[in-house]
Amino acid sequence: MSKTATLISNENDSFEVSFEKVFASAMVKSVIDPEYGDDLCEEEEDTQVPLPMISTPILRKIVDYMNHYGLNLPQIVTPLRFKDMAKNVGEWECNFLDMERDALMELLRAADYMDMGGLILLCSAKLANNIMGMSTEEMREYLGIENDFTPE
Numbered sequence: 001m002s003k004t005a006t007l008i009s010n011e012n013d014s015f016e017v018s019f020e021k022v023f024a025s026a027m028v029k030s031v032i033d034p035e036y037g038d039d040l041c042e043e044e045e046d047t048q049v050p051l052p053m054i055s056t057p058i059l060r061k062i063v064d065y066m067n068h069y070g071l072n073l074p075q076i077v078t079p080l081r082f083k084d085m086a087k088n089v090g091e092w093e094c095n096f097l098d099m100e101r102d103a104l105m106e107l108l109r110a111a112d113y114m115d116m117g118g119l120i121l122l123c124s125a126k127l128a129n130n131i132m133g134m135s136t137e138e139m140r141e142y143l144g145i146e147n148d149f150t151p152e
Helices: 026-032 038-042 056-069 092-096 101-113 117-133 137-141
Strands: 004-008 012-017 049-051
Touching: 004 026, 012 056, 026 049, 026 056, 026 137, 056 092, 056 101, 056 117, 101 117
Parallel strands: 004 049
Antiparallel strands: 004 012
């Protein structure tokens, strides 16, 4: 039987993920095994990892990503060449990232918090794809960035 970790959202919802998959997060790996030792899998109890910065819907997405990729990284051709996101990444990734901007930004922050380089790259590619072809003002509005430059 493979060893699992239980990830707990800020709403106390829990998700079990095998160690092989959960180690996609360097932060979770360091919490579970600070020494990155080999004797970790000999323990009998499952490990719980509270994630107070992550909501249940976002943690569910992260668990989906972990279960799909594990320690592998998504294949993303950069720079992005197509406005159609499905041409830049696979169909699974395109469906996975089909969400509103606020949810995508929350997923990106959670990926950063959990130190998941592949998911950060994937979310960043989606954001870059979304702002492709926008004017500076449209980008500021989409990303919620205030124009604080003053004319000289």
